[in-house]
Amino acid sequence: MLDRTSQIAAVTPVCGRALQITRAGRVLLDVSDIEFGERSVTAIVGPNGAGKSMLIKTLCGLMRPDRGNVTWNGRPPARSDYRRLGMLLQHPVLLRRSALANVAYALKCAGHDRSRAERLALAALEHAGLSHIAATSARRLSGGEKQRLAMARAMAMRPEILFLDEPTASLDPASTLRIEEMIDKAREEGTSIVLVTHDMAQARRLADTVMLMHRGGIVEHAPTQRFFDAPATDEARAFAAGEILI
Numbered sequence: 001m002l003d004r005t006s007q008i009a010a011v012t013p014v015c016g017r018a019l020q021i022t023r024a025g026r027v028l029l030d031v032s033d034i035e036f037g038e039r040s041v042t043a044i045v046g047p048n049g050a051g052k053s054m055l056i057k058t059l060c061g062l063m064r065p066d067r068g069n070v071t072w073n074g075r076p077p078a079r080s081d082y083r084r085l086g087m088l089l090q091h092p093v094l095l096r097r098s099a100l101a102n103v104a105y106a107l108k109c110a111g112h113d114r115s116r117a118e119r120l121a122l123a124a125l126e127h128a129g130l131s132h133i134a135a136t137s138a139r140r141l142s143g144g145e146k147q148r149l150a151m152a153r154a155m156a157m158r159p160e161i162l163f164l165d166e167p168t169a170s171l172d173p174a175s176t177l178r179i180e181e182m183i184d185k186a187r188e189e190g191t192s193i194v195l196v197t198h199d200m201a202q203a204r205r206l207a208d209t210v211m212l213m214h215r216g217g218i219v220e221h222a223p224t225q226r227f228f229d230a231p232a233t234d235e236a237r238a239f240a241a242g243e244i245l246i
């Protein structure tokens, strides 16, 4: 049987042009030109309130910009395209069912019949090293296991691109490492990764390029080593040195 997902049109590159979001007279997002989908890992860093979440929500089609437009492979975002674009949040939303059922449900929603969805879900859990929790209720899992399950569910859809919004912010170091391994593996499998993180060491470990956001805009976007060793802007220099940007 053909892999159904391979018949679905590509969603990358994910592009934003002249994006602006204003609330109560304050410009919260102002990004002129952005493009993701290079099969690489981009870390988005920046202080709280910089607009990181807003930018990725806008690119994922979950927030409508006041100005500008988002395209996925040249088209406006469409519901059916969500099969190839994934998003992982800091606190994943899981069904109060088994780990396996959580993954199978997502696959059924993507159009796989029940038996194929269950087979693919089992394979996805195995691939993620989570077979042992397949039958466990998602609400009984630890925070780290929940996040790994959410990541396995996202990867079961074979996304071309995956947006992650601070996926390890509330995890301990061991669970963080497991998620980082999954991100590495996803990248090796050809998924483009856009990772919002406040963990600079994580950005160094995982990212090919680092993008600094401040006050709704992109201040600097550079290859990881250059970002840390030879930043071009004062903001990036200060941020990489651990100073507080206001």
Ligand SMILES: Nc1ncnc2c1ncn2[C@@H]1O[C@H](COP(=O)(O)OP(=O)(O)O)[C@@H](O)[C@H]1O
Pocket: 023, 028, 046, 047, 048, 049, 050, 051, 052, 053, 054, 055
């Ligand atoms: N739905 C919203 N309505 C109005 N303001 C918002 C909304 N969501 C976020 N903001 C504001 O927009 C700014 C950017 O938020 P956000 O993208 O969440 O920042 P970050 O993820 O970088 O911490 C913040 O000042 C925040 O308070």
Ligand SMILES: [Mg+2]
Pocket: 052, 053, 054, 165
């Ligand atoms: Mg955020």
